[in-house]
Amino acid sequence: MRILSIQSAVAYGHVGNSAAVFPLQRIGVEVMPVYTVNFSNHTGYGAWRGPLIDPSDVAAVLTGIEERGVFPSVDVVLSGYQGGTGIGDVIIDAVRRVKEANPDAIYSCDPVMGNANSGCFVAPEIPVLLRDRVVPVADLITPNQFELGYLTGTEPVSLDETLDSVDAARAMGPSTVLVTSVLDAAESEGVIGMMAVDDEGAWLVRTPLIPMKVNGSGDVTAALFTAHYRRTGSAAEALERTASSVFDLIQATFDAGSRELLLVESQEFFAHPRLQFTAQRLR
Template identity: 75%
Template sequence: MTTILSIQSSVAYGHVGNSAAVFPLQRLGVEVWPVHTVHFSNHTGYGAWRGPLLPADDVREVITGIEEREAMPAIDAVLSGYQGGEEIGDVILDAVARVKAANPSAIYACDPVMGNAKSGCFVHPAIPVLLRERVVPQADLITPNQFELGFLTETEPESLEDTLASVELARAMGPSTVLVTSVLRPDRPEGTIEMLAVDGDSAWIVQTPQLPMKANGSGDVTAALFTAHLLDTGDAGVALGRTVSSVFDLLQRTLDSGARELQLVQSQQEIAEPRMQFEVQQLR
């Protein structure tokens, strides 16, 4: 059984961070050990929220407690998302080092959350520097959107060729596998959006309709599903197809419901058994 240590935020109401990642992973049969970096009432997109931002030392204590149970060798991947500060980044990197010392085959999957094309960069200015210089070089898998890929590599990818070139710059920093979400190339058919995966000498792309919505937490679900499918199959192309299929169905159900929050539980069947309704095109 695959085991993932997921170090992310948590909310009581709605689905972002661990509150978006844990259930889909469990529905796939993955053992998940969630470590929370915050515990808020809801995600910050509402403009108001309550609850604690957990001190980095408290997060470290939780991870140390797991280590004291002699559980680190069982971990197949460390998964991280939004990093609210440099101190949390240090805790995550320390956890990755401890896990890899106990299990050299374990991977670090990092979703380098910084912003998006519509909103721009919405994290503290120190975070992109932290990610670029210290975090991404330690990652085996990163899952940026196209905007974040550009921010990481200090490029402005637009075309598919641009995006692939930026991916190679990112891989030169350390990660062997890159999943790029929200690829919006100028020459795409109107009303579509793409997701791109590069691993080894191969690259794959999937095109879906672009749904008219903003869904907080969808990136967290995407990173979690792709990590699990990659660990399960060892094939980034298969992982991409399964992930895109499940995420599209989740977003379509959420849009149809009229709800603001992801309809995660309602979409559990599509998560467990992706319908594979989109073609995965191998680029190389």
């Protein structure tokens, strides 16, 4: 499998491509990372250095890859955090060209906007761009519950409401939706869910809630689910593998008291997930 991953990059820590590439490689996926920013560290620190990469430069890198005759072998285009509005057009155009070269390729979009605790942490125009232009051309999207609500104009707080919001998101274009950080108002505290819905049905995995928010975990989740789903065609299996790997990654990071994901130290969790969680069919 070959994935063209168009995301941010940092020198210190693990977010964007700096979070997604290594886990994908560890499960045997060939990744071509294309950077949209090249920062010293993620912006959660409040200070960082390095450039937003001009959309024309991102487009030039993509054209160079295309000129090597690689696009017919691309199985997935994956995108995440978009630093500016111009990059959306570049990604959409890259998806079009990849699909022309390989009609079986899919586009997986992680519509990064924010979370329930922090609210939106991207520029105000980014959520609109994602909702109106990027998500409609995606085959698979991986929002958290907060982002799903923004995309669909809803505020899901229960499993049924989340399923209804997923149906609304799928009506926008994507056939498959993974929802992360699913909290159910009727559920006991200390539990968090991950939901996957496609044409075959809907599944939920519940895991213990680890009391920390670590940057980059969503990027790892989107990458692993995308690869597992593309490889197996089973949303339930992809969900179980992804939830197992990401839970153990976050638990190891929490136990170490680290602010940054222990990505390298946790590599066996990607290659050989324990499969300690079972997907429950919802419908």
